[in-house]
Structures are given as structure tokens and as C-alpha cells.
Amino acid sequence: MASNPNDPAPESDTPKVRDVIGDVLREERCSQDRTLADVAGEAAVSLQYLSEIERGRKEVSSDLLEAVCDSLELEVAEVLERAARQLRVGSDRRSRQAFMLAA
Amino acid sequence: MASNPNDPAPESDTPKVRDVIGDVLREERCSQDRTLADVAGEAAVSLQYLSEIERGRKEVSSDLLEAVCDSLELEVAEVLERAARQLRVGSDRRSRQAFMLAA
Structure with a gap:
């Protein structure tokens, strides 16, 4: 099938881990009505770094994920x-979109 | 409760992510009867690095996890x-062990 230049690139909207x-971390923090500064302080991480993790700009290490989860009282x-x-x-x-495009 | 020096440290056997x-990656690779070299080659990662990931010595990035999953035909x-x-x-x-120790 020829690709349509108006279609998004197949991989571009595939979320990364x-x-x-x-x-998940941002949704949980917001559902608890807590600030980045509050959770970052408890997890001993900079506010900027936690913000980047929440936006998927940085990989979260196992240790940092545990620390943030502890602060949120959420199991890893x-x-x-x-x-x-x-x-x-x-x-x-994405499967449904591909099906509709193919139909 | 006084800690018993023969008890393992409470956190020492807590697995990290x-x-x-x-x-999971090693079990899947072994269940497919494939070698580290095979999967590492397909995922474009060094055999040594994949081995360290499988043993929990290195954090796996989102991109590398995807590549290894592609090779294993396993969803992330x-x-x-x-x-x-x-x-x-x-x-x-660990909860059961703590319960038995406390009983």
C-alpha cells in the first residue's frame, strides 16, 4: 500500500515505556492533588528531573521509581x-485506525 | 521487635524493577531456546550488555526494551x-515470611 503523506508515521504515536x-506517575500525583515540588522533595529528586520523567523525557531508574512510588504510596x-x-x-x-484506513 | 542478626535485611531481597x-526477558529467551548472541544481534545491542540487563545489573532503556521485545516477538x-x-x-x-517470624 502506498503511504499517504498526510498519514502520521506509523511509529510516531507509539508510546514508549x-x-x-x-x-501514570503524573496522573497519580494529580489525583492526590500534590505538587511536583512536594513529591520531588520526598523522593529526593529535583523538581525539574521529576517533571521530565512525568513527560517521558527521561528514563526513570528502578531506584528512582521506587522513591517516587514511596512518596505516592503506590506499589511499583x-x-x-x-x-x-x-x-x-x-x-x-492504532489497530482500529489502521483497520479504518484499510477499509 | 529486636532484629535477629540471622534474618536477612528487610530490603535486601526486594527485587528491583x-x-x-x-x-522476564531471560525466561522468555530461554523458553524460545535462543542464545544471548542471537537476541543481542537482532536487537543491535552487545551480548555483554544484554546479559547485564537480564541479570538486573543495568537499567534497560525504553528503546532497548522495545528492540529486545521485537526480537523476542513479545509485547512490551x-x-x-x-x-x-x-x-x-x-x-x-516477604509478607508471609514476616508473618511467620512474628508468630
């Missing part, structure tokens, strides 16, 4: 499960 | 789900 983990396993769900939702959405 | 992701979401299950199993085991 760092994107979905960042989303729960973060991985929520991140996996977000990846699957994104994947399903 | 990098440990359980490494375990599936890796996160399996890793979360391993974290929960480890957590349950």
Missing part, C-alpha cells in the same frame, strides 16, 4: 500494570 | 505485566 510510566507493581494497560489501549487504538 | 524485567506491555506479577509474588512471599 517512559511515556506511559510518566503518565501497580505502576507497571497501569503502564501496561496504557500501552495496550494505545495499541488497540 | 530492573531485576524482574531482566528475569506483556513484559510489564509479567514483571508486575513477579514483584507481587516477591512481595507476598
Whole structure:
């Protein structure tokens, strides 16, 4: 099938693990009505770094993920499960778009 | 409660995310009866580096995790789900040990 220059590149909207983990951490922090400064302070990470992690600009190390989870009183396993769900939702959405484009 | 010097340190056997992701990748590779060299070559990573990832010695970046998953024909979401299950199993085991020690 010839590609349409108006179509998005197939990989461009595929979320990375760092994107979905960042989303999960930000959503949880916001649902707790807490500031970046508050969580960053408790996790002993700079506000700027936590902000970059939440936006998927930086990879989060295992140790830092634990520290942020401790601050949010969230299990690391729960973060991985929520991140996996977000990846699957994104994947399903792309499959439907591909199906509709092909139809 | 006074700590018993024969008890393991409470945190020492807590698996890190990098440990359980490494375990999942190694188990999947072994279940496919494939070598480190084979998967490392396909994922364009050094054999040594993949070995360190599998043993939880190195953090795996989102991009490298995708590349290894592509080689293993395994969804990234599936890796996160399996890793979360391993974290929960480890957590349950530690809770039971603490309960038995306290009883």
C-alpha cells in the first residue's frame, strides 16, 4: 500500500515505556492533588528531573521509581500494570485506525 | 521487635524493577531456546550488555526494551505485566515470611 503523506508515521504515536510510566506517575500525583515540588522533595529528586520523567523525557531508574512510588504510596507493581494497560489501549487504538484506513 | 542478626535485611531481597524485567526477558529467551548472541544481534545491542540487563545489573532503556521485545516477538506491555506479577509474588512471599517470624 502506498503511504499517504498526510498519514502520521506509523511509529510516531507509539508510546514508549517512559511515556506511559510518566503518565501514570503524573496522573497519580494529580489525583492526590500534590505538587511536583512536594513529591520531588520526598523522593529526593529535583523538581525539574521529576517533571521530565512525568513527560517521558527521561528514563526513570528502578531506584528512582521506587522513591517516587514511596512518596505516592503506590506499589511499583501497580505502576507497571497501569503502564501496561496504557500501552495496550494505545495499541488497540492504532489497530482500529489502521483497520479504518484499510477499509 | 529486636532484629535477629540471622534474618536477612528487610530490603535486601526486594527485587528491583530492573531485576524482574531482566528475569522476564531471560525466561522468555530461554523458553524460545535462543542464545544471548542471537537476541543481542537482532536487537543491535552487545551480548555483554544484554546479559547485564537480564541479570538486573543495568537499567534497560525504553528503546532497548522495545528492540529486545521485537526480537523476542513479545509485547512490551506483556513484559510489564509479567514483571508486575513477579514483584507481587516477591512481595507476598516477604509478607508471609514476616508473618511467620512474628508468630
